[in-house]
Amino acid sequence: MLKKLQAIGLCMVLTILSGCWSSRELTDMAIATALGIDKEGDRIKVTVQVINPSENAGQSFTSRTAVTTFTTTGDTLFESLRRLTTLTPRKLYLSHIRIIIFGEEYAKQGIADSLDFISRDHEMRTDFHFAIARGYGAQDIVNILTPIEKIPANKIFSTLESSQDFWAPTKVVQLDELISSMTSKGKEAVLTELLILGDLNKGSNIENVQSVPSYTSIKSSGLGVFHNEKLVGWLDENESRGFNMITDNVHDTVGVVPCGNKGNLTIEAYKNSTEMKGSIRGDTPNITVNFTAEANLADISCTIDFTKQKTIKKYEEKLAEEAKNVMKDSLEKARDLEADIFGFGELLSKSNPKKWKKIEEEWANIFVNDLNVDFKADVNIRRTGTTTQPFLDNISKKKQEE
Amino acid sequence: MIEKGKIDARQFTILVVMYTLGTSIIAIPSTTASYAQENAWITVLLTSLIGLLIVFLLNQVNKINHHKNIFELFEYVFGKWVGKGITVFFLLFVFIVAGKNLRQIGDFMTTHVLVETPIQVIMLIFVLTSLYGVKLGLEVISRTGEIFFPYAFFSLVLMIIFVAPQAEFKNIQPIMVNNTEGAFLTIFPTLGTPYFELVVFLAILPYVNRIGPGKKSFYIGVGIGSLLLFAVTLMSLLVLGPDFSARNVYPTYILGKKISGVQFLERIEILVAIAWFFTIFFKITINFYVLSLGMSHLFNLKTTKVLSTPLAFLLIIAGLYLAPNLIAYQNFLAHDLAPFAGTFGILLPFILILTARLRKINKKKKKRRKNKRF
Incomplete structure (x- = not known):
């Protein structure tokens, strides 16, 4: 009798152990690779670059782009990100973010309010880089398609790392360093700038990666200087x-x-x-x-x-x-x-x-x-x-x- | 004697290491760095030295009678009824500590790993596993410890090695110039977990098969555990900086997230979580075991098994009702736990030794008088 009860008990346990409580399959996630944060009036405008899975993995590629972007506004960063679900087909997954870009106007008004969410949210890791879009909004940069690297966020990420390593006009800054230089009394933060070369409007079109010299490209060659949480000026390449x-x-x-x-x-x-x-x-x-x-x-x-x-x-x-x-x-x-x-x-x-x-x-x-x-x-x-x-x-x- | 099993000195060492690491390993950089800032590693160092003194004290308690566990000692030293009264309070202490540990693993899992899973489910799974261990008895718990100890130990050591290249020495400079008061003031709350809680091992120490090595292994266990706590705190300060260590709830896990360098060795922060699962599992199990052992002594039961199942469910409730939110829970850890645990972890052993000394001296005198008469 006891043996039978035990067997029934074990079977019941099996039904619970078959999977995670709140499992989400890969097909239910929209994997975000880059975040662009801008100011629109008093509100925060967020642009997210999301991977288009069928264009990145698989045997035959169509003529669709490798990434898509979505933009929305909200009072806070988190609110805008959640509001994005009204636009995206799937819920955003933030763990694979490679780069977070601040628009110049937004950076001038202070970036601290979005950093809190970034350090508090559990999906956010600490291994992505930060940059500022110089002369443009962050949205403009996030929207540009790049050759060689299918995913533009990866291109920016590796450009920053390789230019830091071989030419040294840029600096890779991660979350913990950024926050501690903002809070430290004897130190100010710097973030790498991103520039857009060429025609802004053509950059988001797939033709940008179909022609040999791209119409539009993203360049990084200098640093933005912060005073506390506000952008105050720029250092040129030298x-x-x-x-x-x-x-x-x-x-x-x-x-x-x-x-x-x-x-x-x-x-x-x-x-x-x-x-x-x-x-x-x-x-x-x-x-x-x-x-x-x-x-x-x-x-x-x-x-x-x-x-x-x-x-x-x-x-x-x-x-x-x-x-x-x-x-x-x-x-x-x-x-x-x-x-x-x-x-x-x-x-x-x-x-x-x-x-x-x-x-x-x-x-x-x-x-x-x-x-x-x-x-x-x-x-x-x-x-x-x-x-x-x-x-x-x-x-x-x-x-x-x- | 209710527990008939015997464990050897090495198994006891492992249990002590697990107990010292459980709960503390993931939170200690945060609690110490929030007051001591760049001197947090000194706090941990001093705390572990005091921890060894506490072990000395506990070994002295055991000396009163090698063969009696703490509940038997209460009755032996204070007499039957006073002893039982103290047992009730002591069990309440162990009960809250076990509930606290359960809450801690639940909070951690719902913050970092399984965010959408209800905390009750996580606590239930942990406590049921512990319950199984408790039902099988001390010998099985100890042998399981031997199996899982290498995983916990080496994943921590690996993590420390992997993040070491990112260490920046300037993060802990200047040493002991600023925040010196903080470095000393934090010692007391840091003692609360785990050192004051070590008193529960007085219920297990008598079951170590040889008493001399058993005492030595108590020191070794606390020593190894403290060394790891120290190494993790130091690394957290060196890599994340005092400010970032203090602001994070679980800095050790964030430290795991920093592991990167060789390309394939990325995103392995779950190493830290695994180390912590094992250690905290043993912490919960040991507390739970001592709790059910004590209950059996209190009610003169023949086995520890009868009351353990209902206790398991009570522990979940205790964990849930301990604090309404994380902030209250953290405040409980920082301000209230140390004096509470200290009452049982330091004061009670002192009183035990003192009372035993006084009464034993009397007994000896009586004996002598008797001898003279004969």
Whole structure:
């Protein structure tokens, strides 16, 4: 009897254990890859880029686009996202978001109100990137189709990562870093800008990916500077590189200096590191930024003799000087914008916590006027690529002989 | 004796490690960092040292009589009726702790993993599994512990290794300059879970087959558990920063979400959840077991099995009614639990030892007098 009861009990358990409580199959989900957030009056306008599954997985593709976008407005981000269900065929699934884009106007008014939802919602992870649409609304960027990468969000994601790694004018910023630099007293946030090149209206059409040069493309080459939660200005490409050099965020970059009578010398700096030290002597805060790079010769378009150590030394110094200038420009721009994006204040608060408390309140003022920043740079040329002496020299000699 | 099983010292160590980690592992960075900020790791370090002192105290209690569990000790030391009275209060304490653990796993699951599932279902599934364990007895619980311990242990260690490349040392600088008061003030609430709750092991310690290694393994268990708590707190501070650790309800899980680097090793935060499921399962089971053991002593029953089934359902109710919402629950953990648990985890053992000393001295004196007479 007991055995029978047990068997019946087990069978009943089986009916419950057959699946998850609130399981949702892949076919019931709309997988979001990018979010664009804009302001429309007092309300928040959200644009979501959703994967069109049949165009991304499967044997035969039709002429439909790989992604679709939906736009709606609401008083808060969450409200607008839920209102999207009136437009989308399925409920949005946010765990696969790769990038969140803020429109310029929205960023100028402050992005904090949407960050709370992003950090509170359980579907949101922390591994996506943030960017600002410069000169456009976020909606415009989210709507653009891109070649090579079928899903535009993936294109932006990998553009940001590869340009940070090989050229260094952009910075990949994730949620935890963004929030902590907004709340920290001695640091301001930066976010990468996204630009639209070409004709905006053609970008959302499938023809954009059907022609060899796309009509419209998305470019990222600079940083937006925040003061607290508000966007206050922009760093151009070089200033952004300076920023990355100061904050030790350069993985691999390129340096160019003029050489000889005419022409340029280009190096690939492949091992970069920056050490920042802060101290407060008396009442004046001091920061030393020490940048070191190891480089290879990459591209020489002038006629100089590279077999001599002297020449190498000379250009190492020139390159170091150039690096210093880039960093200085970046600092000047940050001072103009009154935003301590380098985290100098945070550095001082770690190295001299007691003295920092005294100057904490006036930090914005001190950063612009009194802070003394010393830049040091050291570039070492290690190898010359696969060749040694440039052949341009021989060509010019030949010309002279003729 | 109601429990006839015997466990060995290694099994006891594993139970203690599981108990120390359960509940704490996922919440400790948040509770400590909210007051101590960048010094939270120091708080955890100091707390675990005090934790070892608590183990010393508990071992002293056990010394009164090696063969008696805590409920028998109550009656042995305080006499039958006072002892039974104290047993009632002690059981109430264990009951609330077990309900609290059940609530915690429910809250975690409904926040992060199974959002739409009712909390009652999750609690029911957990408590039924524990009930099965309790019915099978201490020996089975301990052997299950041996099986699951490696999973829990290694998934935590793996997580710590995987997030280590993202650690930034500047997150915990300056060390002990700001928030120093916070670092010391947080020690007390942190002691509440798990160190004050370790007192329930006094009900299990007598069943360890050899008493000397049993005591040693108590230290080792708390040591290993504390070390992991410390490592996870430190990593959470180094990787997420004190501010982000404090703001998240379950920072350890967020830490798991940060694992990425090698491309295929992404989205494995469930590692953390698995480690936590196992540890908290044993925490609930041990509390539940001690609860039903105590009940049997209280009512002079011959086995622990009779009352365990109704208790299981009461535990769910206790968990649900403990707090109306997460904020109230967190406040309960931060402010009320430590003094409550401390009463039973520190004060009661002290009183036990003191009373035992006083009465034993009297007995010895009596004996001597008797000897003289003869």
